[in-house]
Amino acid sequence: MTNNTSRVQPADALVQSMRRRRFRVATLAAAFSLFALYVAWHEAHGPGMRHSDELPITQARADDAAQPAIAGATPTVASSDLVKRGEYLARAGDCVACHTADKARPFAGGLPINTPFGTIVTPNITPDPDTGIGQWSDADFLRAMHEGVGKSGERLYPAFPYAEYTKVTDQDVLAIRAYLNTLTPIHYAPPSNSLKFPFNQRWLMVFWNLFNFDEGRFVPDPKQSPELNRGAYLVQGLAHCEECHTPRNFMQGLKTSSRFSGAVQAGWHAYNITPDKNSGVGNWSDDELAAYLSTGAAPGRANAAGPMAEVVTDSTQYLTREDVGSIVTYLRSVPPINGGESRPRDQWGNPAVDDVTALRGTTINTVNGAQLFIANCATCHNWTGQGVGASAPGAYPSLIHNSAVGASDANNLAMVILHGVSRTTKQADVLMPAFATQLTDDQVAAITNYVTKQFGNPQSTVTVDQVATLRTQQ
Numbered sequence: 001m002t003n004n005t006s007r008v009q010p011a012d013a014l015v016q017s018m019r020r021r022r023f024r025v026a027t028l029a030a031a032f033s034l035f036a037l038y039v040a041w042h043e044a045h046g047p048g049m050r051h052s053d054e055l056p057i058t059q060a061r062a063d064d065a066a067q068p069a070i071a072g073a074t075p076t077v078a079s080s081d082l083v084k085r086g087e088y089l090a091r092a093g094d095c096v097a098c099h100t101a102d103k104a105r106p107f108a109g110g111l112p113i114n115t116p117f118g119t120i121v122t123p124n125i126t127p128d129p130d131t132g133i134g135q136w137s138d139a140d141f142l143r144a145m146h147e148g149v150g151k152s153g154e155r156l157y158p159a160f161p162y163a164e165y166t167k168v169t170d171q172d173v174l175a176i177r178a179y180l181n182t183l184t185p186i187h188y189a190p191p192s193n194s195l196k197f198p199f200n201q202r203w204l205m206v207f208w209n210l211f212n213f214d215e216g217r218f219v220p221d222p223k224q225s226p227e228l229n230r231g232a233y234l235v236q237g238l239a240h241c242e243e244c245h246t247p248r249n250f251m252q253g254l255k256t257s258s259r260f261s262g263a264v265q266a267g268w269h270a271y272n273i274t275p276d277k278n279s280g281v282g283n284w285s286d287d288e289l290a291a292y293l294s295t296g297a298a299p300g301r302a303n304a305a306g307p308m309a310e311v312v313t314d315s316t317q318y319l320t321r322e323d324v325g326s327i328v329t330y331l332r333s334v335p336p337i338n339g340g341e342s343r344p345r346d347q348w349g350n351p352a353v354d355d356v357t358a359l360r361g362t363t364i365n366t367v368n369g370a371q372l373f374i375a376n377c378a379t380c381h382n383w384t385g386q387g388v389g390a391s392a393p394g395a396y397p398s399l400i401h402n403s404a405v406g407a408s409d410a411n412n413l414a415m416v417i418l419h420g421v422s423r424t425t426k427q428a429d430v431l432m433p434a435f436a437t438q439l440t441d442d443q444v445a446a447i448t449n450y451v452t453k454q455f456g457n458p459q460s461t462v463t464v465d466q467v468a469t470l471r472t473q474q
Helices: 002-045 080-092 139-145 170-180 204-212 226-238 285-293 307-314 321-333 355-359 369-376 412-419 441-455 464-471
Strands: 112-115 118-121 264-265 268-270 421-425 429-432
Touching: 080 170, 080 226, 139 170, 226 321, 268 307, 268 412, 285 321, 307 412, 307 421, 355 369, 369 441, 412 421, 412 441, 412 464, 441 464
Parallel strands: none
Antiparallel strands: 112 118, 264 268, 421 429
16 A cells, blocks of 8 residues: 555656646746737837838828938938938948839839748838828937837838847938938838738737847947948948848847858848858958959959849949948958858869860750850850950959859859849949740759859759749749
8 A cells, every 4th residue: 555655646746747837838828928918009009009000111191390310400401411421321221222113213112022921012211201201200210220110109020121220320320311311202102011910910020129139339349440340330230231141040030140151032142251261251352352342243253143233233332442341351350150161162163175066966855054055155154164354344254263153052053044143333334134034944954053063063953943933033
């Protein structure tokens, strides 16, 4: 009897322990639910009450008149120096890229941004009083940039990079506002967002911010040089480089442990830009990095395409030599991260030797990468793959020692073939035609795989299905 009792007591204790644990979990869940309900009620009935959560933020009416950008000035009459500085800073932040869907309506918004949770449409930031930010006060603008909160108290989605803009000083934010006030007002209300439930509930951003957002201005490191601090201020703030070059967690926040180690955005691979010598840009010289940011081309290294070509066209080519140098200095200081590459992506490839000769007199009945390359690409890139024009500003780039061809994945090369390249700088107007309407998915895959095998990383391949997916990317 005693032995039986000794066996029962531990079982009872285990049952009681499990009950206590379930009670604690239930209590925690109930507390969380009550808190969520309170936040939802506050968002719906507080000072920033909105009748339609998905109403574009720029359609909100102002409760008061816009405040002057600087003491003694009005929103439409600011000092020319302030406006000029604001224009420079707006370029550094590449505001036009996201807030322009139609080049005939710059800054009027309407650009759809695809996310795993649905589509977010960028707002109109021209000074139109009805559909733009013409009636926003300086305080409204500062709160949006620094806290991710719109004029009517609505929480903004992080497709707007307020997680980086929060680091920008008040003076610089107000300079940007002064510049935006000088733009031609465009009366245009962009379409509403298209987000799935529950992601269309803006109040849930409270929890996203809790894990992914630290509000506060940039604080210089007194142990570092002014140049490095300036570079950190630009890269971490207005330039928001991490938004593309840092991978994301399951909440689509940035993985701070893998900063600048590379990520995929809309099918394009934003490469590792840490100082790692194999996976990153550690083997680039300072002059090469500066040239790439200023012109989009670093011969023997890389040529900007896709979103990076747009960044160069709209933003980094306008930065002063000092600011470009500061960015380079800062990027040299970040921790190197090795992505597993065995050699730098710009150190692959050899010229083709006898591919043209081998094809002469040959009957080809299948999709052949070499034949397609010679027919569609060799005029500009030479059948040897060495390009035409050497390193001149308007040269057709070599496919040998080319980052897109030597990368560990062939996404960017396939995307270039599909969508082409458009990059306009003060040095050159670079245009490669898109072949999406001329070549099938299997033909694009065949050319891509021929180019990587012959001129780049032979282990980097792409399938027909992958090309089909890339074709649909914006």
